[in-house]
Amino acid sequence: MLARSMVALVFALVCGFLASAAVAQDTPGDPAIAEDRDGKYFDADGTPTFKFENGEVDWYTFSGYRRYHAACHVCHGPDGLGSSYAPALAHSLERLDYAHFLAVVAGGRENVSSSQKNVMPSFGTNPNVMCYIDDIYVYLRARAQGDLPRGRPPKKEKKPESFMKAENDCLGT
Numbered sequence: 001m002l003a004r005s006m007v008a009l010v011f012a013l014v015c016g017f018l019a020s021a022a023v024a025q026d027t028p029g030d031p032a033i034a035e036d037r038d039g040k041y042f043d044a045d046g047t048p049t050f051k052f053e054n055g056e057v058d059w060y061t062f063s064g065y066r067r068y069h070a071a072c073h074v075c076h077g078p079d080g081l082g083s084s085y086a087p088a089l090a091h092s093l094e095r096l097d098y099a100h101f102l103a104v105v106a107g108g109r110e111n112v113s114s115s116q117k118n119v120m121p122s123f124g125t126n127p128n129v130m131c132y133i134d135d136i137y138v139y140l141r142a143r144a145q146g147d148l149p150r151g152r153p154p155k156k157e158k159k160p161e162s163f164m165k166a167e168n169d170c171l172g173t
């Protein structure tokens with residue numbers, strides 16, 4: 001079951017960010033943390049970012065690691081390293097900003113120019129992806145911009161209260 005609030009949220013997110021992306025840069029900025037909202041971290045642009053200190057990641061980055069490997073790695077390879085079918089997202093996020101990332105994941109994309117037809121499916125109505133899209137983003141951002149090593153992060157911050165609330169609201173549970 002898809003919670004209606006989630007659809008509205010995703011729609012607003014994508015529209016809002018696409019609108020701002022028209023004027024803003026389209027490469028991710030400095031990933032340094034400017035703000036900590038109950039264990040969810042944001043950079044100076046207000047874009048979600050990761051925390052990776054002394055081998056420990058924030059909860060969202062850890063959650064993103066799990067969600068990525070549940071939904072994306074079949075095509076994009078383990079640890080965001082890519083495959084013969086789909087690009088290495090650990091490198092894509094060196095140049096792809098948050099708005100474009102959201103737009104591709106929500107809307108999908110089809111490569112029609114190559115002889116091989118590679119399809120990025122649309123996940124816009126999939127709560128198991130869209131409810132965790134910031135998590136997946138910060139995980140891949142940590143791989144692209146934060147020297148996060150391959151594999152399951154061994155240490156993580158504890159799960160924030162606000163994560164559980166947002167998760168329940170989004171999934172409609």
Ligand code: HEC
Nearest residue numbers: 071072075085086087092101104109110111118119120129
């Ligand atoms: C069925 C295979 C498949 C799955 C599953 C998949 N993707 Fe993709 N994805 C692709 C292909 C193929 C492309 C390249 C499309 C193109 O060339 O236009 C792509 C492109 C992308 C891009 C653009 C990359 C760039 O360098 O411009 C992003 C971002 C992306 N995928 C994110 C995700 C995320 C996040 C998930 C998991 C929620 C995911 N994908 C799951 C096949 C897949």
